[in-house]
Amino acid sequence: MTTRPYNQPLGGNEMPRFGGPATMMRLPTQPTAEGLDACFVGIPMDIGTSNRPGTRFGPRQIRTESCMIRPYNMATRAAPFDSLQVADIGDVAIDTFNLPKCVDIITDAYRDIIKDGCKPLTLGGDHTLSYPILRAIAEKYGPVGLIHVDAHADINEHMFGEPIAHGTPFRRAVEAGVLDTKRCIQIGVRGTGYAADDFDWPREQGFRVVQVEECWHKSLTPLMEEVRAQMGDRPVYLTFDIDSLDPSIAPG
Known part of the structure; x- marks a missing residue:
């Protein structure tokens, strides 16, 4: 039996920071959360905002800036990528014209993400998204x-x-x-x-x-x-x- 190696962010000495995949921390990507302990997932939505829009671009920009993050926390010595299988699974395909429908789409997506215990790290997106995520989480965990x-x-x-x-x-x-x-x-x-x-x-x-x-x-x-x-x-x-x-x- 072989052990699958843990995914690692692409380091700045392997690929210049301005190159490489446009994923969170330049991690590998996969279409679902299958086999993952944790995943990054974007919700590019701002149709729930009451003032200034723009958070629909949040997931993409966070991923862009994340190329500067290194995998070890030098204060705590935390090394999550040495013990957790993590990948970027892309974005939830929202309906940008229908907020109530978006809520249901997000809940359905998170049911699938967490069904086998994967912990989602969400990149938003306006704060409306917390409600549908919480609905899915509570269905599984109470x-x-x-x-x-x-x-x-x-x-x-x-x-x-x-x-x-x-x-x-x-x-x-x-x-x-x-x-x-x-x-x-x-x-x-x-x-x-x-x-x-x-x-x-x-x-x-x-x-x-x-x-x-x-x-x-x-x-x-x-x-x-x-x-x-x-x-x-x-x-x-x-x-x-x-x-x-x-x-x-x-x-x-």
């Missing part, structure tokens, strides 16, 4: 924990009368019963609101909400230890919205 790093809580009741949008995914997820609300934390929410109690709804559901002011001028190591304790050893969905970064770093 209600999951949530680590949500964002400037916004994304728990609106509706946006322009629509229940599905980039500002509503975690309200819909709570209503659908796909989140373990005692294991949900939102980190970095900030800015102005429509009402003084804008962040109260998730707290009322059991979420821990850490506003950005609580993160300033201090180490976040103690907070991360608390998050690990809160999540325990059960499944967790981690989502990071780029606007959690200060606008001086990520304008637009």
